[in-house]
Amino acid sequence: MDINKSSNDEYRQFTAFARIDGAIIGVMWVVSFFCFIGNLQMPMLGLAGMAIGIYSIILAAMRLRKFRDRILGGRISFGKATLYSIMTYFYATILMAVGQYVYFQFIDQGYMVNQTIAMLSMPETAKAVTEVYGMDPKQMIAILQATMGTIRPIEIAFQFLTLNVILGIIISVPVGALMRKQ
Known part of the structure; x- marks a missing residue:
């Protein structure tokens, strides 16, 4: 009976720490997403958003290492490390999806599409679109307007x-492979 209680407590602790780490990473992703949106007006925000996104992966690995060393006594299998990382990203993803939903439902009001259309209307971008995609920029704008108008x-x-x-x-x-330690 004590064995089941012990493994149940360990599982609760495992998921609790993954949720906390997921919340931290999720907030970073939401900030990164808003930097991406701000990038349409201030290009330096795009660089900040990318840096936050990359650092979030490093931070998640560091938090897993901290969990391994402080809570598990320095030992974690590849499977548990991978599962912990998956759970962390899953919780972060849920938070990110909520942030994106709130943005597109209540804040955006067509801003992102309008900025993309304005960018496609610039001569240098129009030339690049024609070269890369072999498509007239006006056709791409029409497709973008039709598609984005129907997606909720x-x-x-x-x-x-x-x-x-x-x-x-x-x-x-x-990450699981790097953080495993027997």
Whole structure:
């Protein structure tokens, strides 16, 4: 009976720490997302957003190492380290999806599409679009307007959620391998 209680307590502790780390990483991702949006007006915010996004991956690994060393006595298997990392990114992804939903539902009001259209209307961007995609920029603008006009904010958030879950799983495998310690 004590064995089951012990493993149950360990699981609760495991998930609690993953939720806390996920909340920290999720807040970083939301800030990074808002930097991306701000990048449309102030290009330096794009660099800040990218730096925050990259640092969030490093911080997640550092938090896993801290959990391993302080809570688990310096030992964690590859599977547990990977699962912890996946759970952390899963919780971060949920927070990020909520942030994106709130943004697209209540704040954006077409801002992102309008900024993209303005950018596609500039001569140098129009030339690049024609060269890269082989498409007239006016056609691309029409497609963008038609597509973005039909996608609901919840669908946008769900698409990002799906992508972030997949990326979180992919990132978790090497992090789990690096953080495992027997």
